[in-house]
Amino acid sequence: MEWDVSRSDGLDFRVLGPVEVHDHRSGTRITPSGAKQRALLAALVVRAGEVLSAERLIDELWGDRPPAGAANALQAHVARLRRLLAPAGEGDPGQSLITTHPLGYLLRLGSAPTDAQRFTRLSAQGRAAVVADPAHAADLLDRALALWRGPALEGSGRGQICAREAERLEQSRLTALETCYEAKLRGARHAEVTGELERLTAAHPTRERFYDLLMLALYRCGRRSEALGVYERARQRLMSEIGIGPGPALRDRMESILLREPGLDSAGPLPAAAGVDAAVDAAVLDLSGEIARLRARIDAIGREQDELVRRFTLLSERAREVSSGR
Known part of the structure; x- marks a missing residue:
């Protein structure tokens, strides 16, 4: 069953380009104007449903040069972002999408998918249809790629959370492009795609798959x-x-072209070399989700360790105070 990726009746969080939020009920578009606000919103959207510690967010916004009173500065940025998002909140207008927890801050998207989630779902549907229905696969992948408005998380700074997610999404975009052009070649659209593949080989000179598809x-x-x-x-x-x-x-x-192998002339299934690459590409995209889950787990363990260290330090200080008091 295909996922419905039509316009939401509520909020639409977008990260495939500059980070922004659309409220489809009011028709408004919410875009933080400041660099720190954009970085904060981007990090919270990327890690939606996960509590991000103040330390992690300070590092994301300021790196290894945080200002004096960074915790207070972060609180001020969170407060401004809450006010910016308040008109888009569900139910009570005063209800914030960003909640404070003892260990940090949490953004809940609710039922609103991000454009990155829609892209991932459409791409997966396209990959699954490449062999059986290449025309439909190409349409799904074109729709997935059309969600991109620019580089992922554009203008959101270079903190670790955003930088890693931007790189992951860009690799997924390139793989979707490769699979899309494979589908078009399977559908006998070779004359249509040569110019586009020429541009892609120039833009991505180390992606061998684009050269392979262009040669075919x-x-x-x-x-x-x-x-x-x-x-x-x-x-x-x-x-x-x-x-x-x-x-x-x-x-x-190259060797098959030199030998004029008969399978190259077919507009149907691609020869074996391309098929192997396509399988690898699909495995890479499937693996990216597992990597993201493992990264979230590692982050959670790191936060737990930080909390244990903090508690141990407090206990040690209290023990010293008691000892000195004796």
Whole structure:
């Protein structure tokens, strides 16, 4: 069953581009104007449903150079963000989406999905349909990619929470692009995609999959010599960028084009080399969710350890006071 990704009746948190919140009931768009406000909102959305400690948020906003009174400054930023989000709150207008806990702050999204969640769900649906229905798969993946308005978490600073999530989302976007063009090639749309793949190989010179897809598209357009030229360009760029030549999948593609293997002319299933890459790509996307869950667990353990250290320090100080009092 496909997930309904139509417009929400309530809130819409967006991180695939500048961080912003849309309230579809009032038609308003909420965008923090200050850099610290954007970073705070971004971190809370990325870790929605999880208590973020004050120490973690201070590090996210100021890094290794926090201001004097950083805890008070953070409280002020949280208060301003609460006021900014107050018109979008569910039920009681005074009810805040951000709640304070003994160990930090928590943002609850409720039933409102983020655009990143919609992107992940549509991408997964597209991957699942690539073989059986490439046209439908391409449509799903195009819809997923259309959710992007710019670099993920743009303008949200370079704290660890936002930087890691931005990198994860960007890798997922590139994998979705690769899978989308595979689906279009399976659907005999090779003439349509060559220009787009040319631009992608220029923009991402170390992504071998884009070269592979471009070579196949050019070959199916009757441009065999140009397809072989793409391999040489890929070899030179890879040697220049990372110091190694093309991997076995791209070498296999070049050899199959040299030999004019019959399977290359088919507009249906891609030859084996591409199929293996697609399976790896799908595994990478599936793994990203597990990595995110493991990271959240590691973060939680870290917070628990910090709290234990704090309590132990307090007990030690009290013990010294009692001892000195004797």
